[in-house]
Amino acid sequence: MLLKLGFRCNWSQLLHGPYFRKKCMGHPNIEGYCKPLKKFSERKAFWRGNVPGLLLYMPYTAIQFTVLHKLKTFASGSSKAEDHLQLSQYWSYLSGGVAGCAATVGSYPFDLLRTILASQGEPKVYPNMRSACIDTIQKRGFKGLYAGLSPTLVEIIPYAGLQFGSYDTFKRWMILWNKYRNPDFNPAMTAESVSSFQLFLCGLFAGTFSKSVCHPLDVVKKRLQVEGLQRHPKYGARIEKSAYKGMYHALKEILIREGFTGLYKGIIPSLIKSAPAGAVTFLAYEHISDFLELIMT
Numbered sequence: 620m621l622l623k624l625g626f627r628c629n630w631s632q633l634l635h636g637p638y639f640r641k642k643c644m645g646h647p648n649i650e651g652y653c654k655p656l657k658k659f660s661e662r663k664a665f666w667r668g669n670v671p672g673l674l675l676y677m678p679y680t681a682i683q684f685t686v687l688h689k690l691k692t693f694a695s696g697s698s699k700a701e702d703h704l705q706l707s708q709y710w711s712y713l714s715g716g717v718a719g720c721a722a723t724v725g726s727y728p729f730d731l732l733r734t735i736l737a738s739q740g741e742p743k744v745y746p747n748m749r750s751a752c753i754d755t756i757q758k759r760g761f762k763g764l765y766a767g768l769s770p771t772l773v774e775i776i777p778y779a780g781l782q783f784g785s786y787d788t789f790k791r792w793m794i795l796w797n798k799y800r801n802p803d804f805n806p807a808m809t810a811e812s813v814s815s816f817q818l819f820l821c822g823l824f825a826g827t828f829s830k831s832v833c834h835p836l837d838v839v840k841k842r843l844q845v846e847g848l849q850r851h852p853k854y855g856a857r858i859e860k861s862a863y864k865g866m867y868h869a870l871k872e873i874l875i876r877e878g879f880t881g882l883y884k885g886i887i888p889s890l891i892k893s894a895p896a897g898a899v900t901f902l903a904y905e906h907i908s909d910f911l912e913l914i915m916t
């Protein structure tokens with residue numbers, strides 16, 4: 620998370636202090652950022668903002684998969700995974716987008732607080748999540764907890780849609796591949812025919828594909844989230860609250876000042892995180908769903 624934020628929000632703007640100007644700007648890669656982080660705040664810096672991150676992912680994942688399952692059950696008339704595979708691919712993309720949208724609205728304040736805690740630097744302006752939340756509400760109002768929500772929703776609908784839709788597509792391809800390799804394969808499309816490793820690969824490819832397409836909107840979201848963020852003076856001038864007038868203005872400014880590549884800052888650490896995370900999440904969901912279906916029937 621910290622590495623992604625450093626790339627996306629452009630450490631050259633966020634961290635103008637002499638230490639980071641000397642150490643970071645000469646290393647435009649992950650290893651270059653990791654070395655000064657180790658020296659500056661040691662290994663615990665890599666887990667900055669981890670608590671709100673966990674509080675974000677637990678409700679986010681729960682809401683997302685619950686809504687997704689309900690939508691597919693409604694459309695197919697069955698709660699079984701093999702019946703869900705019979706649905707149109709378009710329904711997979713649509714239900715994924717709706718589920719992602721619902722999960723984002725329900726857990727967004729934790730995403731904002733995670734970003735604030737991860738980008739405040741050392742010494743900390745906010746010692747914990749509670750102080751960051753109170754200060755944000757006092758200065759921005761309750762709606763401040765939803766700063767950057769618009770680009771997030773614009774991002775999450777195609778992102779979640781592509782992630783879940785492509786996952787189902789890759790899963791169908793795996794079934795066809797198994798059928799091709801084994802002539803005696805059951806012609807019916809069944810989820811049980813796909814191994815755990817194949818499910819992991821499907822999640823990995825789905826996470827990589829969806830994140831690669833939607834990463835620019837995530838960059839815009841992070842820029843809006845850290846606008847006006849308080850930091851220790853040693854980090855230099857902050858990104859003023861009036862720097863961006865909205866999502867489209869932020870997109871325009873990034874393209875003008877940083878070029879097209881500015882929209883893909885942090886793509887490598889983002890993929891390193893999102894691809895395996897998506898793979899593990901889908902694999903766990905498949906096995907837990909099978910287990911719950913087994914004990915409830």
